[in-house]
Amino acid sequence: MSTLTVEHVARIEGHGTITVEMESGVVSDVRMDIIEAARFFESMVVGRRFDEVSLITSRICGICSPNHALTSLKAVEAAFGIEVSERTALLRKLFVYGSYLQNHATHLYVFAAPDFVGLPSVFPLAQTHPDIVERALRIKKTGNDLTTLIGGRPVHPITAVVGGFSAEPSAADLRAMAVRLEALVADTVATAELFQSFEVPAFETSGEMLALVEDDDYAIYDGETAALDAGWRRSASEYRQFIAEKVVGHSNAKHSTVGDRTFMVGSLPRINLSAGKLMPRAAETLAKLGIAAPSRNTFVNNVCQAVELVDAAERCAMYIDRLLGMGGATLPEPFTIKAGSGAAASEAPRGTLYHAYSIDDDGIVVGGDVITPTAQNLGNLEADMRAYAPTIAHLPKDEFILSMEKLVRAYDPCLSCSVH
Amino acid sequence: MNNTQVVMTRDIDANPYHPWPARITSIMDLTDKEKLFELRIIDEDVREAFEFQSGQFVELSIFGVGEAPISISSAPSKQGFIELCVRDSGDVTGALHAKQCGDVVGLRGPYGRGFPFEDMKGHDVLLVAGGLGIAPLKSLINHIHDERHEFGKVTILYGSRNPAEVLFRYQFDMWKHRDDFDLILTVDQPDDTWDGETGLVTKLFDQIDVDPDNTYGAICGPPVMYKYVIEEMRKKNMDVDRIYVSFERRMKCGIGKCGHCGVGHQYTCVDGPVFNYWEAMNLQGAI
Amino acid sequence: MAPRVAIIGLASDFGCQVQVTNMEDHLLDVLGLMDLAYWQLASSGHLPEEYDVAVIEGAVTTADHVATLLKARETAAVVIAIGSCAVTGGIPALAGTVDYDARYGVVYGDGAAVARGRQVPKPVSSVIKVDYHVPGCPIDPTEFVTVLSRAIMGLKDDMPQDPMCAICKTQENVCFLDRGRACLGLVTRTGCTAKCVTLGRPCTGCRGISPEANIPAARLVYAEKGLDPLELDRLFDLYNAAREVVV
Amino acid sequence: MFFRVIDKERLPDLITGLGTEYEVIAPVEKDGRFVYAPVVDPAEVRLDYDTTLLPPKKWFFPAEETLMRFRVADNEVLDDEVFAAPRVLFGLHPCDINALLLMDNVFTGRYADPYYMRRREQTLLIGVSCTPSDTCFCNVWDTNEVHWGFDVFLTDMGDRYFASCRTVKGAEILDRFVENRTVSDEDTREFQRVVHDFKEAFDRTVDTTQLPVLLDAKFDSPIWDEFGEKCLSCGACSMVCPTCYCFDVHDRLEPDQKSGVRVRTWDSCQFKEFAAVAHGQNFRDTRASRVKYRYYHKQWGYLSKFERVLCVGCGRCARACPAGINPVNVIEALQTGEVR
Ligand SMILES: Cc1cc2nc3c(=O)[nH]c(=O)nc-3n(C[C@H](O)[C@H](O)[C@H](O)COP(=O)(O)OP(=O)(O)OC[C@H]3O[C@@H](n4cnc5c(N)ncnc54)[C@H](O)[C@@H]3O)c2cc1C
Ligand code: SF4
Ligand code: SF4
């Protein structure tokens, strides 16, 4: 028996190791060891005050911190029975999309693209393909500037508080941002085309696909959880009833199942379930790329992220218009602190994110639970790796490793998030 | 002179924060930590107009690192160049130490009040230095040297921590052989090579005679030194208003604005760094 | 020759590393200052045997982390700790406030013991000597670049040590204490332009306690303003649970 | 001096008119307090303000400003131009005008500061009368009256303003931008009554007899230790003070390290580093010595040079200091030997 390990897989957020066991040339087992150290967020929030929860949980992940902050705020609001204003909800959606723009751009260009052009990182591209790097930085920067405009900085928002925002961007700044977003659509379309030009292996996952859906919108901030194969829709706040988490020996991140199947969350499941809700240019791009939703090819997740970039740029410009035209306030209304429990979900760039908290009479947290997208994906990722490895076992070692890494990166995993 | 230089000159005239480019024309290692730099202001007009007194200082500027006040060590009688004796004690001084001959740095000044050279003429002079405090006093000594006939007895007491830290040895060796300078060196921690005195500089007062009615004193050294040296001078009945002290304080501007160098109710940069002891006595917290 | 820089992550959320990539306009200039020897987040390759500057993100929570740090200190001439996790223990250290071992059970139940060699979270400086600190959760990328370049030039960090209120005043904020709300600015290390207060949220102390902080006096101020004096200490736990408490 | 009377309801015309040629800075509301900010709409201007969070000094000596841009390679200054737009500061109270006069002593004269001077030259000052607030004690220093240093001063007389024009420029803008009339005897009588009542309205008494002597004599008093224990070394007092001018200077490099800027930022003698020199020596190591220095400098150091104390009694520090330390209780503590 021989063992092949890829330690600290590069260009993913967090520390993970791929282990492939071979017996006389045949792949016998494949594992993704998550060695990222646990920080115990769910127990960490216990004993802290309700208004500190989003500050704490946003530190689960520095890449999608706006999503953790918002999802935990929604859970706390659910516990107190707070309804936020329409204006707050819209501003929060914009905020999520800022995170999408920056996350997807980073993943596509910094993490994934080097694989397809055979480079160790994106930096050498700055010499050979400055236009591509500049485009990448433009999209990422617009995303960051949008989150900064709303949240105060790109990582770990300041202004998002229970019930609304502690400060709101000026109309002039919003207007200028809308202009930039409209101009960004071309860059995002070019991104989708670039990724479509990269060859992806023909490979299908066997897992279920889950994502939030809404009747009249592309669901990212709100919605019910839908299962693609099983065809059900359920209230996201009941996630504990349909997602089972279990501790596995080799990973500090738990694995999840729905029913008895592993499942996938992220851009591919979202597009599979909500393709009809995409903005016009995004829908057009999707059609042009010849991706028939639903697709089961995990590697297509990258292209779906690119389509979501197009959607985000278009949609944010529209949302800003709407925001400028509407009244209302985002400063939180006074609310009563009372004992209760609340759960909430939203779509982070990497997939559905669930937070739930119980709070006592004094506003002190007594229990917390978080399931991150990557934690949901890990079981499916391992299943994919097991299915995929034998089909490429004949490749030279370097190529074999690279192909396995590509599969891992197709999920855009966030390991420190998954352990949290 | 081309156009750009003309514009620059005008700007500098208008802006007291704007340093003059100056070229390092020589660097001499004095000890492990101190080097003597000779600098020449590049602009000819400014160089010629640059007149100073012993005891005054310049702001030395290295862009990207910052500025530091440094006493001028050369005598005013020396034209066209200035010397700075600099200890590597931080960012700016460290960056200066890393410079080579020919490199350009910035200078502004001269600033502050120097020693009362003219008043001292016709009198005996007792100069007491501790460590790096010799830097401004060296300017005064050299100046006296150049006009030696104008002065009475000149006594220099100079204390260092150890023989390796004695600055300007080459000059002292020269003076030791002259009979018109009384130079006594002492170190706290002697080694085998040391043939001078041992102990604090205050101990040297036993060895000297002072004419109390005719002697000017000047002191520069670490903050702890002043009190004890002044006590010794007072024991010799020297007049409080003939004793001069030079202070070091933190400075950012050198021109009485940034506020850092406040001592008592005065500013070291414009009211000092050289103070008459009577003034200094009235500066709360000065000594 | 450009110094070889290794960026090493311990227990963290990668937010500070992300912040480095977030200075899009200057990223290429900044990368031009150094020879990037290792950066797992952005590039394939292994931690090399030799490098000059170690940039450390994250708190120390495992025996592996300790080993990594000891090795880094031996290898690098300069060690820079970035972000609250590395500088003060940050949010990870919050898990260490009470009964750290019990937390494992809360999160993992009786499941397999995967968190090998885990330790109560602590800052990098509790394990090795740190030459430069870039505080904040997350770091300000400009401040990071300033410190990095000053480190490369061998200069002091030039960062202020005092509490935050002064910079808060320059932003013309109405003091939270005057509005009856607790704020940690009066004891937190300055340098962030009082961003949170300016955006309507009290300072939460992410830059750590100012070395010049007068904690007993600050408790008195809280009492004077009708707040619980111990609220100051409770709030400080958020990013500074690994500190020594001043009485 | 040249005097005019302006109907109150005409005042917005003046602001609007000035706005056509100048950037107009005036007090506006912010979260229940006031700040000097650029205004476009006269309706934003709040002449009923008590005091602003920051004093007007920020318009002449900003909290952070670039002194020059430089190139590292040859240690060359690239640019040290001082740019100042024509401005009007509208609605200054007497204390703030007096404070600017004190600042002038430092920044003009020998080694005149071109940055401050240029802005000062480009700015017109229009003062307006005030009413005493809980924290101000300008009467103690006679700074509730101002005799020069402004272009126009408006004294509120109910339905009209009594406008004193100190400069040609002041007279000119008044005539150009707002309907006004000459002063009648009745106006003058009313003016006298108003200013008299105004002076009467201040009831703060602080004994400031022989303050420098007191400061010297009580230099080693334990009351300073008591203040030292309370002080947070936060520097808030210095930032908000209209007469505190200390600054720090830093060189900042661009990310490419090839060029950079030399900037100055407000500093405070309450910060520990302020008086530290090389080799670990610090002349004001303790909080007590630093609190003491602030008052020692304001009420004796500055006085020794310019014959005025460096305080105009605006009370901003009293409001800003979390520990409640301010000139009044410091002077009283010196007098009585007891910290209240
Ligand atoms: C009037 C005067 C004359 C001086 N003459 C000489 C001289 O002839 N030779 C010489 O070697 N040194 C002299 N010094 C001391 C010298 O200015 C300081 O050592 C120098 O400024 C330190 O700057 P730096 O950037 O190298 O160190 P930094 O890196 O700035 O700091 C080292 C430490 O020095 C302190 N410091 C910072 N700025 C100053 C400052 N402006 N003044 C004093 N301490 C400071 C700080 O507390 C810091 O901790 C003189 C100082 C004064 C005020
Ligand atoms: S709001 Fe906070 S930081 Fe600002 S002055 Fe008040 S205590 Fe200080
Ligand atoms: S010391 Fe206080 S009262 Fe006096 S001018 Fe300054 S802020 Fe105003």
Ligand code: SF4
């Ligand atoms: S504002 Fe008060 S606490 Fe802060 S430094 Fe000044 S005197 Fe001290």
